[in-house]
Amino acid sequence: MFVELHILQNFAPSNLNRDDTNAPKDCEFGSYRRARISSQCFKRAIRTAFSSGGLLPGEDLAIRTKRVVGALADRLTAAGRPRDEAEQVAEAAILALGLKLDGEDTQYLLFLGDRELADMAAACLRYWDELRAAAPVEAAGKTAKQTKQAGKASVNPEVRNALRSTLDGGKATDLALFGRMLADLPAKNIDAASQVAHAISTNRVSTEFDFFTAVDDLKEHAGDRDDLGAGMLGTVEFNSACFYRYINVDTNQLLTNLGGDSGLARNGIEALIRASITAIPTGKQNSMAAHNLPSLVFAVVRDGGLENLANAFIQPVEPSRDGDLMVNSIKRLGEHFESLRGMYGENGLQGSWVATTHTDLVGSLADQPVTVDELVRSVADAVSTVEAVS
């Protein structure tokens, strides 16, 4: 079963996600330049919203960090062990897993569930002496640093297997939704249950420039007649765009990733929908404050035949006498949904719900508009009943 979310969200002038030149990200679609917010940018905002918005408890979430040794050592110290021993054991444990260290950090970011770290700490406590004995030291011909970089720790297979078995995904919802890759331990990779498209503007955009000067407070008052110039000059790029966002979830894959726990899966789907609606990337927000919630959230539950509706906007939307940019975008979305249905049939459609500020434009999308709370509950119900039956 699949859940699809189609969101239309218009932002005030902003630069929420920028590229290497500090310009807002863009792409071309239908031969016109569009604003873009990358998939990874929104996914991170959603992940942050899971915890900061109180949508999911800490033990159901994961952290992405290179500081795994430090994080593990913190837990061991909290369990009462002395700090220097804890750090040695933590180092040995990470090396025993086959991960190489660069100083105190792992070579690349690891995405680890809270329960995985807790289980790893428990395994460290259980095999404390073996791990202390295996901690990298100056050995003949190799420094401790070289040993760490070689990624070796001579622990016996029982300890290594105990540590490996802790990396089972830890029933972390964000790991289950967004997946992970561990280059040194490919067996521990997790296939993402969700798919998040890059957000693309329905309208065409050209980047605008804010020419700014920063005034030197003291220079002004020094009465220096020769130089009335500003302390600093520069430009900041920004644009304002109405984004079409598309997110879907494979509920079967989500359930598999969460070890068959349907309660967690339901919580995960509800949290994903709420976070997708409220999460906003933070780029340049201190100077732009573009906190704009979506004007339309359209949820579809299907058992196959996913339909991304980006092609509703191949021809960029423009404000007209009959409607502003958002009104016309909503109308286009509805027309496109209808025309796909006309051509391809129901295509596994099980149900659809719309929450919107423009309740008169619901049209063909659903029978009548609902609130966001009702939408979240209805989608979770629709998916859960199927789970129970199968």
Add this chain to the structure above:
Amino acid sequence: MSTLLLRLSGPMQSWGTQSRFRDRDTGLEPSKSGVIGLICSALGRSRDEPVDDLAALRMGVRVDREGTMKMDWQTAGGNFPRWGKGGKVIGTTEAVISPRYYLSDAVFLAGLEGPREMLLKLQEALRRPRWQLFLGRKAFPPGEPVYLPDGLRDTSLEKALLSYPVQGGAAQGRRLRVVIETGMDESNEVRTDVPLSFAARRFATRNVRTDWREVE
């Protein structure tokens, strides 16, 4: 011999065959490994299962719309506080930088030639895919259905590619670029994109020929 046609169209696509580590490239048209991967997704065939039957199909691509190559500047993990001993902030973390190239606004028609009974199963899988389909990267879902209701043709790969209506709103009757898998003698290029194993990331080469042909 029959041919199954697939439409690969979306705001963003990426078909990389030469990437190493953080720099992710894209070719100018779909790769065989990418298309077979998409079919496996539709079938629900996981990456540690064999793909020889699919790799044996002969593939061709017609470029209905070239698109523009762009780069997505991706960073991870930067600008967070770095903690030293004693709980003091000693700096900020450095971002991992990964430039990822993609094709913007491109439309392709891909064809796979093989036995009809097998292509029929693939056609049905594309109509109701088991897993989410994507055009090279998971964040690039198709903008239009990959499945074409009249996509299963009882002709050769060349005939099928050159007779199907041009997609993506482009004008008919133009010369389009086609890249077709051929024998060594007729080919002018080699592509290292025939999947031997997705799990072990092993690929073999095939010979292709690039031509400019008119669509009937």
